Amino acid sequence: MLYKSLTLLLVATIATQTYALTGSQVIEIVAGMMDGVIHKDDLAELQACMQGADQLTDEFDTAVSDFEQGGITGYTSAIEVVAQIINQLPQDLNQCTSIDGDLSKLGDWAKIFLQPTVLLERVSYNLLVHFSEINGDIQTALTDYKSQQFFNFGEVMGEALVLATQE
Incomplete structure (x- = not known):
């Protein structure tokens, strides 16, 4: 009985752990966000030029947690965190000269975050x-996140x- 209880506790603990993002996964998220906003897939370019992605992992984890909280309060908090991320992107993407036009389009949209x-x-x-x-x-995005897509x-x-x- 004790073995079953410990096994159940271990499985429950593993199931509720949050997934720690890596810098390369952050780059995938940023590329996906750009595609969602400006409808252009720049993943390959961002993989070659984006800097500082490792420093954004905590912010994305916080945003996901806020989105999971749900409701208007959770979503508003998450969007505030995303605003912080977006405001950090110019310095992280300053080496991405091959996609200047796309970054300009993203910047035009992102002015609201200022x-x-x-x-x-x-x-x-x-x-x-x-x-x-x-x-x-x-909810679709959170399913993708949990599936590591x-x-x-x-x-x-x-x-x-x-x-x-x-x-």
Whole structure:
């Protein structure tokens, strides 16, 4: 009986552990997010030029945890963390000269993240109006994350972020 209880406890512990991201997985997520926002797959280019991905692992873990919390509060917190990530990207991508045009498009979209008050108003409004669609995207993305399909996770997150930040 003790053996069964210990085995069950071990399995439950393993099942609830969060997955620790690596820098290369962060690059896949960022490439997926770019694809979700600007509809261009730059994974190969980012793998060659992105720097500092290892420093973003904790932020992505926090964002995933907030998205898993769910609801408007969890999603708003997660989007705030994603805003921090997006604001860090310019220095991480400054060596990516071969995709300057794509980065410019991403930067144009990401300007909203430099205006926290406007961002919060927009996200709050869009979460109320489009909650079902955004929630569906986030649930799909979380399934991709748990399946370690990080590019797909990023892509669907990018699509959800576009919907959450639209005017």
